[in-house]
Amino acid sequence: MQNILQLLKKPWAQTILIAIGGVLFGLIILGWWLMPVEWTDASPAFLREDFKTEYLRMTMDSYSVNKDAALAKSRWESLGPDAAAIFQIGDVIPESYPAGDLTVFAQLVDQQVPASAQPTPNPALIITSPDSTAKTNSSANTSGRGGLSSAIPIVFSVFCLLTLILGFVAFYVFYKRASHRRTTAEGNSTYDAEAGANYFSGKSNPVATGSQAIGQFKATYMLGDDHFDSSFAIDNSIGEYLGECGVGIYETIGVGNSKKVSSFEIWLFDKNDIQTITKVLMSKHTFGDPASRQTALTRGEPILAEPGRTILLETATLAMEARVIDMNYGQSALPINSFFDRLSVELTIRPRK
Secondary structure, eight states: OHHHHHHHTSHHHHHHHHHHHHHHIIIIIIIIIISOOOOOSOOGGGSOHHHHHHHHHHHHHHHHHHOOHHHHHHHHHHTTTHHHHHHHHSTTSOTTSOHHHHHHHHHHTTOOOOTTTOOOOOOOOOOOOTTHHHHHHHHHHHHHHHHHHHHHHHHHHHHHHHHHHHHHHHHHHHHHHHHHTTOOOTTOOSOOHHHHTTTTTTOOOOOOOSSOOSEEEEEEEETTOTTOEEEEEEEOTTOOEEEEEEEEEEEEOSOSSSOOEEEEEEEEEETTSSSOEEEEEEOHHHHTOHHHHHHHTTTSEEEEOOTTOEEEEEOSSEEEEEEEEEEEEOOSSSOTTOSEEEEEEEEEEEEOO
């Protein structure tokens, strides 16, 4: 239970929960309960298949009686693209339907007479009423309302899709932000000349003492854990988020199925600071290589890993003591003391004085 609560304090986990909660609230509470979709002036195109057939049969019967071509065509168009398929099936045509009227209706809607109907040719003139123009305009308005109604599901689907996309974008931004906290750009290194005097002397860094710890964590690496990257959220006594800290792989050596880690990065992020403070904990062989130390300076201060060594990282409001409590080098054809078989680091967080 404690692990779950700890996980829920992480920004990326909170983002996922907010996105899921927003989608569920929008669909269930708003979409299905408080503000359900209401259909108004829906066109026959939204009818069930058998009702569409009945509607087309009614249209043909009406045209057979009143010979209003404009009205018949507007009713045909209101059925949408399914009208032609329903007409060609032939079941829509009553057995007693006049063959001549069937031919005229087919010509009116630009369709072939269904083969199953086998009408007797009986050419007839299409009779139009004097007010056909007005009825055509009326049918256009009706068709427009149907088009608007048919667009509602598409608009709703697009809205839901955009909501999901925004949720994933928010998650991605928070995730990249958390990842970026562990990356210090060149020129933002915490290394300075005064601290550099201790690099080659083997001296430990000073330790902030006297303040009560607000967080203590342990990160343990074992050979074979190629994706080792331990990070921890820092909260105060009332649960307020202060920042994050962690230990991860920085550099490897050699080749093989398992990574041979030659150095780790120890980092501290403070929400009140503009940069992530990082230091590089190196194996004895890697630390003794001037080129490796120079490369590490682009990330942070290079420090030789030794049992009991304590390293201090400070931000605007936080101070972290990283203590090597256990370590062991691996054995292989690589140079001696070049990579770690095991490393345990204890991270203690205190407010900076």
